[in-house]
Amino acid sequence: MPTSLDPDEPPEDHPPRRGVATVGVGTPAIIRSGREAISTELALTLFRQMVRTRALEERSIKMSKSGEAYFWIGGPGEEALNVCLGLQILKGRGPAFDFLHLHYRSSGILLGMGMSMLDHIRQLAMTALDPHSRGRNFVGHYAIPEWNVMPVTSVIEVQCVMAPGTALAQKRHGGEGLSLAVSGDAGTAEGDFESCLLWSSRPGNELPVLMVVANNNYGISTKHSTQHSVKEIATRGGPYGIRYETVRDGNDPVTMWNAVDRAMRYVRRERKPFVLEAMVSRLHGHSSSSGAQRNWEEADCVALFEQKLIDAGAIDSDTVRTLKDEAKQEADAATVAVASEPRPTRADVYRDTYAPSAVDVVYPHDYTGLPQRR
């Protein structure tokens, strides 16, 4: 059994520390899924981050129902994929580091990178201290310049046409930074997805873009099979000469970690694109607009991994309970904290719209209103 779990925040370095748990005598050294394996230390790190992400999302749903928030959308059911991505990001600012072009179900990526639950809840509750949008955008619409997290938009798939731009800067700059573009399966029906395939794969000008499709089988209420004749979206990279892989069990963190590792290694070293698709679950429907009720028919990656770790003798039920309690307390504390935070004022609507720019003659300072006509 593990003797202790390190409560430290996730790794700041790269390549990431591959585990923060201390494994005791008698525990297995690795956790297997078929031919794939990861160390038990890493498995416990992934599990803890998945539990934290789930606790944050469940608290967020409750807040949207209780009136402490106005809307919820998020990623319960995508934790295995997102935590594996977040822990393998090369985190920093500028072209030497990864750029993130995400969609609105990416809480697991950001928690994996070290974002606090509080900063997620601040945006959900729309307080003035929300660092992503100053309380003016939907939950999960992160923007973190210090970590190259480009602003998430509600307009789906536009992130796919931005990624080749940052990837071009990264390729010119040199190094191993990649541009990650994450989208859902329905979003790939937009031309933006095809544009990303095309611009990332121009002969002789290939770009370090990692396109990730979180395939939860639905676009709001439209089932994948009713709209797409292509069964595995990742195969659409084939005609462009782009390498691709579909992870059929995107709920399995062991498989997922290795698939992300392979894809990222390829893009970082070859400076060429890759399409990675993961079949995931959607555990609470599309958003609070459709009720956010729990769908018990879909596979739950957190519950499945918990059972796998217990069966392998890597963790015991008491430790699982402790981890879940800690995660819930962290989310509860964030909810209490935002209750007394200031809300945006009318004047805040116009603040922080554009970054100050010394070379911009129209808006040399922060844009706080329309320019005066002479």
Ligand SMILES: Cc1ncc(C[n+]2csc(CCOP(=O)(O)OP(=O)(O)O)c2C)c(N)n1
């Ligand atoms: C350009 C555009 N078209 C339509 C919508 C409405 N819309 C919001 S979410 C969504 C479904 C997206 O499904 P998918 O890409 O599979 O992602 P999921 O929400 O399932 O993770 C749609 C159609 C939108 N936001 N933007």
